[in-house]
Amino acid sequence: MQNQKPPSSARKTPAARRSAAAEPGEAALSPNRQQNILLAAEQLFAARGFHGVSIRDIADEAGVPLALVGYYYGPKLALYHAIFRERAGYIGERLESLAAAQRSAAPGQLLEEIVKAFVLPVLKVAALPAGHNFLRILSRGMNDHLEEDEPVIRELFDPLAHAFIDALAAALPQATRSQAAWCYQFALGALLHHVNDQRIERLSLGQNQPGDSETAGPLLVAFITHGLRGACAAPTH
Structure with a gap:
């Protein structure tokens, strides 16, 4: 099978393949x-x-x-x-959740709702076997800065990051945008580590299971929210 010639349709141009029956x-x-x-x-x-x-x-x-x-x-x-x-649909879900938080979050709840928009759609992807594979690829691409990853990360994920950084800067009035960008990176690190980590069962002496978003999700949201609020409570020099 591996040495057979490509089907005749494989020799057509992309346009011809799209138009051919x-x-x-x-x-x-x-x-x-x-x-x-x-x-x-x-x-x-x-x-x-x-x-x-x-x-x-x-x-x-x-x-x-x-x-x-x-x-x-x-x-x-x-x-x-x-x-x-193929997996970029959850980017739209995160942006829609972010816009909804900015429109209708209760007083004092804006930051937490922004963090939920940042975290919860990713946990939904991580719950799927194929989604977990994708998040491993994404994590490697962002950590290793490979030439092959950079164009698609710039295209799909940089605009998402800028939207969340702008939202964090607006929700944390004492923070500069520079500080909000650092905080975004810290939050992203916590999120990607959580969805890719397999050590938690060992570290918790068997009490926690990898991928347990029902238990860990609210805790992760609270951890990031309070971390952001604490880090930006006063000017940082």
């Missing part, structure tokens, strides 16, 4: 195969990193011919970025 039998199979490729790539990139995975690895994991990976997604980097865009 599906080949017999293709319509029923291609959506699942395409999704299988994306999920397989997400799992492998999460486990091994971008440079530790080949297109052949992804094809084998997805159970598809090698040619189909390129047919649906193009080169490996394009497939890698497609994972980020």
Whole structure:
């Protein structure tokens, strides 16, 4: 299977593929195969990193011919970025929650509602197996600053970060925007560590379980909220 020639449709230009009718039998199979490729790539990139995975690895994991990976997604980097865009829906949810908090938060509750908008949609993603894989990829990309990650992080996540930093600066009147940016980074570190950590069961002597957002979620929101408020309660020199 790995040495067979690509399907004839794979040799068409992207525009021709979009306009051409599906080949017999293709319509029923291609959506699942395409999704299988994306999920397989997400799992492998999460486990091994971008440079530790080949297109052949992804094809084998997805159970598809090698040619189909390129047919649906193009080169490996394009497939890698497609994972980020596939999961980008929760960015919109966070921004909508942020806007709702800014419109209607009760007096004295604005900061906490901003933090909820920042944290809770991510915990929903983390609760899904594939979502957890994506958050491992995202965490690695933000920590390692790999050349492959930088364009898509700038495109998708920098605007999100600026929106939250602006909101934090407005909710913390004594803080400068510079301080709000630092606080955003500290909060992001706590959030990404929580969703990726597996040590909590050992550290808690078996009392806590990784990924227990029902218990840890409110505690994380309170931790970040009080940390922000405490750090910015007075001017920092």
